[in-house]
Amino acid sequence: MSKKRSHTLKEPFITESGATIPKPTIAYQTWGQLNAAKDNVILVCHALTGNTSADDWFEGIFGPNKALDPREYFIMCPNVLGSCYGSSGPTSINPDTGKPYQANFPEVTIRDIVRLQQQLFDELNISGIELIIGGSMGGMQALEWCIMDDRPKSAVLIGMGAKHRPWAIGISHTQRQAIYNDPNWNDGFYSEEHPPKKGLALARMIAMNSYRHPSDFDQKFGRRLQDGQSNYEVESYLNYQGEKLVERFDAVSYVRLTKAMDSHDIRRSRPRIKETLAGLTIPVKVVGIDSDMLYPPGECHELAELLPNACYVEISSPHGHDAFLIEFGQLNPIITSLQTELSEQSV
Structure with a gap:
């Protein structure tokens, strides 16, 4: 236990x-x-x-x-x-x-x-x-x-x-830029009611693309469309991963920890x-x-x-x-x- x-x-x-x-x-x-x-x-x-x-x-x-x-x-x-x-x-x-x-x-x-x-x-x-x-x-x-x-x-x-x-730092940078460009970011002093969800979700989508391999996406999704919709399955997957993270994680924490990773040397x-x-x-x-x-x-x-x-x-x-x-x-x-x-x- x-x-x-x-x-x-x-x-x-x-x-x-x-x-x-x-x-x-x-x-x-x-x-x-x-x-x-x-x-x-x-x-x-x-x-x-x-x-x-x-x-x-x-x-x-x-x-x-x-x-x-x-x-x-x-x-x-x-x-x-x-x-x-x-x-x-x-x-x-x-x-x-x-x-x-x-x-x-x-x-x-x-x-x-x-x-x-x-x-x-x-x-x-x-x-x-x-x-x-x-x-x-x-x-x-x-x-x-x-x-x-x-x-x-x-x-x-x-x-x-x-x-x-630099490759990994560059990916971290683009994720942070996604958060900074959310209109709710407010320099990191956002309200509890209106956090920068869209920016954090986008940051997670960028990260997920780097966490997987192209052949993995080929096998999982191919070019299939989501049932009854016009978007691709891979798009729905990334949207889901972004939405899931914003429900459990904080945007400033994400910024601080990606920068901590950039400090690694x-x-x-x-x-x-x-x-x-x-x-x-x-x-x-x-x-x-x-x-x-x-x-x-x-x-x-x-x-x-x-x-x-x-x-x-x-x-x-x-x-x-x-x-x-x-x-x-x-x-x-x-x-x-x-x-x-x-x-x-x-x-």
């Missing part, structure tokens, strides 16, 4: 840009039992619009006899800083004004997100992380955890690279990156997806070559970037083989 929790940290949080969040809060969800040493932890990092319910969106690798087995591990999934699912973000109440931050919430980076999670783990006295895993933005967090902290003992990084490249402010990475000797599996257009396999392979004790594994899928949330039959053995290797080494 899972437990949803919320933790307000003891100290204010200062972002990389120097902004202060007075009462930072992290929402997180757990499964299983923490052992006496507080080191049987698996940390799951979620993607852009994800939440703490890893057993829902990672269901295929979650549960008895699967990679994320709560009978054996204490599994934690925190909501990221800047999101709208319980952690401090634009929808949170600013203690200085008594109103939601909205666009007054500061810009954050992937490293900010990780530093806040580190503070949570410090206050919970978590001493070790058996495995850290994440796909897309989750993988970016997992990678920075490995660089910034000595608690992780292994990592699985899926569908991302050492930095956000392990070389940033690290002039001696080779020396920094040389100390990262934990076993890492970097998983690429052969049909991923957003983070092509070459980027994942390049990352694996940068890390001292990493191996590159590629999964085959027609689903593009979204395969990390679909191809559980391929992901399970990749993760469990790493866990087996660690177990054998500890004997």
Whole structure:
């Protein structure tokens, strides 16, 4: 059984840009039992619009006899800083004004997100992380955890690279422009009754085109028209995905987190990156997806070559970037083989 929790940290949080969040809060969800040493932890990092319910969106690798087995591990999934699912973000109440931050919430980076999670783990006295895993933005967090902290003992990084490249930044930019051009945007200070739904929906449609592969759309939709209508099935699909997101996500959070992804670059402010990475000797599996257009396999392979004790594994899928949330039959053995290797080494 899972437990949803919320933790307000003891100290204010200062972002990389120097902004202060007075009462930072992290929402997180757990499964299983923490052992006496507080080191049987698996940390799951979620993607852009994800939440703490890893057993829902990672269901295929979650549960008895699967990679994320709560009978054996204490599994934690925190909501990221800047999101709208319980952690401090634009929808949170600013203690200085008594109103939601909205666009007054500061810009954050992937490293900010990780530093806040580190503070949570410090206050919970978590001493070790058996495995850290994440796909897309989750993988970016997992990678920075490995660089910034000595608690992780292994990592699985899926569908991302050492930095956000211009192609991915450009796609993020067009999504933000869709939001900014919504007449209800109001510089991020929109009313609760009239949020920028059209802009956020359009941003999601742009994203969905980058998450999938053309052959996947060919197979799913072809050039078929929606029954009794003049629009194509693919248009209805994208409209549905946009409408679904606006009912569960906040526009300023979307802007802040896409910019956080753009900040991802392990070389940033690290002039001696080779020396920094040389100390990262934990076993890492970097998983690429052969049909991923957003983070092509070459980027994942390049990352694996940068890390001292990493191996590159590629999964085959027609689903593009979204395969990390679909191809559980391929992901399970990749993760469990790493866990087996660690177990054998500890004997």
